[in-house]
Amino acid sequence: MNGIEWLKPAIVAGSILYALIGVVIFWLCFVIIDWITPYKLWEEIVEKKNLALAIVVAAMCLSIGLIVSAAIHG
Numbered sequence: 483m484n485g486i487e488w489l490k491p492a493i494v495a496g497s498i499l500y501a502l503i504g505v506v507i508f509w510l511c512f513v514i515i516d517w518i519t520p521y522k523l524w525e526e527i528v529e530k531k532n533l534a535l536a537i538v539v540a541a542m543c544l545s546i547g548l549i550v551s552a553a554i555h556g
Contacts, residue, residue: 504550511546 487493516523523539526532 500554504547504554507550508543508546511550512543515542 512523523535527536527539
């Protein structure tokens with residue numbers, strides 16, 4: 483019975499809830515950082531093909547993701 487304990491509805495619902503909370507927090511952090519920078523990040527990366535900025539934003543995304551996951555995990 484211990485092998486399928488993680489399939490209980492309460493555990494699955496909690497995992498989905500924490501995942502949604504994490505995605506929302508991550509998205510809000512990205513929007514705030516985009517707002518405080520002097521240019522639009524998405525426009526610079528997608529339209530102007532700014533590779534250096536894309537690498538910095540990727541590092542920022544990884545770090546925000548790690549912080550959010552550590553905060554949720556405890």
